[in-house]
Amino acid sequence: MKILSIGTMSGLSNTCLHRHWALEKISDEIDVVNTRIKPISIWFRIAYRLFQYGLPIRLPDNSSANKKIKEFISKAVKSPYDIVWIDKGVTINSKTLRYIRKLSPNAKIVSYSPDNMALRHNQSQNYLNCIPLYDIHFTTKSYILQDMQRLGARKTAFTNKHYEQTFHYPRNLSENEIQRLGGDVGFIGAWEKERCDSILYLAKNGIKVKVFGDKKWNDYKTENLEIAPGIYSEDYSKALQAFKISLCFLRKMNSDTQTSRTMEIPACGGFMLAERTTEHLDLFSENKEAVFFSNDEELLEKCRYYLINEEERKRIVEGGILRCKTSGYSNEESIKRMLKIVVNND
Known part of the structure; x- marks a missing residue:
């Protein structure tokens, strides 16, 4: 061809x-x-x-x-x-x-x-x-x-x-990389009001969040919220894996029901906590291959639960990696x- x-x-x-x-x-x-x-x-x-x-x-x-x-x-x-x-x-x-x-x-x-x-x-x-x-x-x-x-x-x-299998895949991260790129809860992406409101809600309720994104995020620095410049190349894939919980927000201006991170987070070996949509539920089995939320209250509840349940996180991460491979994503x-x-x- x-x-x-x-x-x-x-x-x-x-x-x-x-x-x-x-x-x-x-x-x-x-x-x-x-x-x-x-x-x-x-x-x-x-x-x-x-x-x-x-x-x-x-x-x-x-x-x-x-x-x-x-x-x-x-x-x-x-x-x-x-x-x-x-x-x-x-x-x-x-x-x-x-x-x-x-x-x-x-x-x-x-x-x-x-x-x-x-x-x-x-x-x-x-x-x-x-x-x-x-x-x-x-x-x-x-x-x-x-x-x-x-x-x-x-x-x-x-x-x-x-996802790109030669770029989005689990790596052996050093302690330095985990410290530099990781954190309890993380998000990589551009500022949008809805996702910003959700992240501020988490921070207000004691959840430590790190955001790698554009300059607009700097206007919203607050306690428990760390803002860093956007990351690219291999650091992007490593960060998705380094976070204990990687947030997957959908772009409202495009009316998204899935996004690139839908595939990239699990493929990189990250724990994905994503907005609940019909397509997300079709792509990944809930609480087995990924975790979903429908509002800020549920988002906070899921963050609190999975931050203290490491073994469940690991099991879901493994399920997400396997699903990406077996379903041909x-x-x-x-x-x-x-x-x-x-x-x-x-």
């Missing part, structure tokens, strides 16, 4: 890069186009803001990704790609997809995004123009399939979140399933 893989390939903790790694394992011939070689420009930020105001302004392609895609396609006319995989192609233009269709009519053009692409803050005018030109859209949001069809998608398919297994759908989508 010959694949052209397109997306943001920078940063070791970048999930787009992780999906590319999985494609590399699956494909016997793969080329790559990085859509984020250069930093985001001022004009990019202005164009994005104007688009959010409702203007049909396209985002600039600062990394010349569209040009590079066309170059790869033109060179591969005699041996065309089977799959053109575009990971959240907000800077990819409709002319580029039409060029692919013209020179490689049998290639399957695939759109994948881990975000809610039915919401404007995740979109671009470039992306909206391209929606009808993809053969299939894969989304991790089960509730937007009809929304995507209304936007012009020809075919949509839901896939759960995934890894990038490689998940993308194999997606590509099977693509190949059979005739």
